[in-house]
Amino acid sequence: MHNIQTLISAEELNARIAELGKQISEDYQGKEVNLICVLKGGVMFMVDLSKQIQDIPVTMDFMAVSSYGNEVSSSGVVKIVKDLDESIEGKEVIIVEDIIDSGRTLSYLVSILKDRKPNSIKICTLLDKPDRRVVEDVQVDYTGFSIPDKFVLGYGLDYMQRYRNLPFIGTMDS
Numbered sequence: 001m002h003n004i005q006t007l008i009s010a011e012e013l014n015a016r017i018a019e020l021g022k023q024i025s026e027d028y029q030g031k032e033v034n035l036i037c038v039l040k041g042g043v044m045f046m047v048d049l050s051k052q053i054q055d056i057p058v059t060m061d062f063m064a065v066s067s068y069g070n071e072v073s074s075s076g077v078v079k080i081v082k083d084l085d086e087s088i089e090g091k092e093v094i095i096v097e098d099i100i101d102s103g104r105t106l107s108y109l110v111s112i113l114k115d116r117k118p119n120s121i122k123i124c125t126l127l128d129k130p131d132r133r134v135v136e137d138v139q140v141d142y143t144g145f146s147i148p149d150k151f152v153l154g155y156g157l158d159y160m161q162r163y164r165n166l167p168f169i170g171t172m173d174s
């Protein structure tokens with residue numbers, strides 16, 4: 001086991017996610033919102049966020065893309081491992097992510113999803129590490145927390161596939 005410190009507690013997460021859900025509910029009044037979870041990291045956040053969106057219809061779909069692990073590949077090629085089940089044509093789409101780091105994953109996802117002609121496409125990320133950005137063309141619409149350039153885990157985020165189940169965001173002694 002590793003020594004893990006709490007960076008963002010479960011209570012802080014819940015409070016911020018409630019605010020985000022309220023904001024989204026207001027912004028999409030009279031519309032249906034289609035949440036797209038980016039597996040695996042986005043799953044906890046999407047589940048909790050969806051419960052905080054009220055008075056509007058919500059759909060959920062899931063996508064998985066290949067990871068580059070710790071390698072910063074200059075080609076930056078991301079591959080679809082699992083595609084959406086449903087068409088997003090004409091729909092209001094929100095991509096739900098756990099973290100935006102270099103920006104490569106989201107830059108790629110937005111570019112391929114835009115080609116499918118949604119009516120609108122927005123990004124909602126729980127965490128943002130702005131200091132790590134390599135791809136600058138990613139516009140984030142909803143951010144839970146901006147965090148410093150530290151490796152984080154828990155609440156969907158893994159270290160070597162573990163710790164996704166932690167109910168808080170932590171940092172680890174290296």
Ligand SMILES: O=P(O)(O)OC[C@H]1O[C@H](OP(=O)(O)OP(=O)(O)O)[C@H](O)[C@@H]1O
Binds near residue numbers: 067
């Ligand atoms: O901004 P980027 O540098 O692209 O990094 C962020 C992405 O990396 C992590 O996913 P990962 O590919 O490790 O897969 P996982 O969600 O299954 O853990 C994280 O969940 C984001 O999806």
Ligand code: HPA
Binds near residue numbers: 101151153
């Ligand atoms: O800090 C992080 N932790 C876990 N996964 C990640 N993917 C990008 N950044 C991170």
Ligand SMILES: [Mg+2]
Binds near residue numbers: 038041042098
């Ligand atoms: Mg991910």
